[in-house]
Amino acid sequence: MLIIMLLQRNVFYFIYTIFSMGYALSYSSKNIEDYLKAIYKLEEVFGLAKTGDIAKELGVTAATVSKTLKRLEASKLIEWLPYEGVKLSAKGKAIAITIIKRHRLAEYFLYYYLKFDLIKAHTYAHMLEHMPEDFFDKLWVFMNKPGRCPHGNIIPGLPEYREEDLQEIANDDPLPRLGERARVRVTRILCSFQHKLINQLIKAGINIGSVISIEKTSDYSVVIKNPNNNAVLEVPLYQASFIRGVPLSEK
Numbered sequence: 001m002l003i004i005m006l007l008q009r010n011v012f013y014f015i016y017t018i019f020s021m022g023y024a025l026s027y028s029s030k031n032i033e034d035y036l037k038a039i040y041k042l043e044e045v046f047g048l049a050k051t052g053d054i055a056k057e058l059g060v061t062a063a064t065v066s067k068t069l070k071r072l073e074a075s076k077l078i079e080w081l082p083y084e085g086v087k088l089s090a091k092g093k094a095i096a097i098t099i100i101k102r103h104r105l106a107e108y109f110l111y112y113y114l115k116f117d118l119i120k121a122h123t124y125a126h127m128l129e130h131m132p133e134d135f136f137d138k139l140w141v142f143m144n145k146p147g148r149c150p151h152g153n154i155i156p157g158l159p160e161y162r163e164e165d166l167q168e169i170a171n172d173d174p175l176p177r178l179g180e181r182a183r184v185r186v187t188r189i190l191c192s193f194q195h196k197l198i199n200q201l202i203k204a205g206i207n208i209g210s211v212i213s214i215e216k217t218s219d220y221s222v223v224i225k226n227p228n229n230n231a232v233l234e235v236p237l238y239q240a241s242f243i244r245g246v247p248l249s250e251k
Contacts, residue, residue: 042057173247
């Protein structure tokens, strides 16, 4: 326990040192990166990113999103799909993959090695994701080459993956598609800038690998239950789409 506490304390000093040495990005660069990450994550969930969903993720107005998207389009970082939304261009996706790879590797280290909770690991990973690429190359090897982050998501841009990780991801579905009365093993929680969903799941005792039941679905929400503690959680349809799982059997 003492060693863990010392390691956690050292991380704070490490993060402080990173920023004092000038690794912190300008507001403009960070803002663009946040948009690219948000679009990438929304593509993971919905296949594309709508203006309203980007605004919801980043906590800004739709007008602000539209203005920034025009800048990203001018820089050839995104592509507009008329009346649908936006997707990352090859250039934008390459940048997003690099950032998200670093973020998820940092998150894995903070959660599994330094024992920070999921929220702190996610928050501190934002600070570490701007370290040089060779730092993450060595960190990946040091951690025995993980392929998925603590939320179960694939860490993109790695040179190799375990077959079982790729197979599970290929076979899972968002909760709204799995239907009422299904017993589901949670495989991943697609990352969101908002912590509310993660907090709710933690309080209900639900994490990667948990077996839950889908009690009710509607056009507005999905009601899930943790049979281990009988915790019941009504998740808005938008957020429920971020939770993926594989059906075990139906009641």
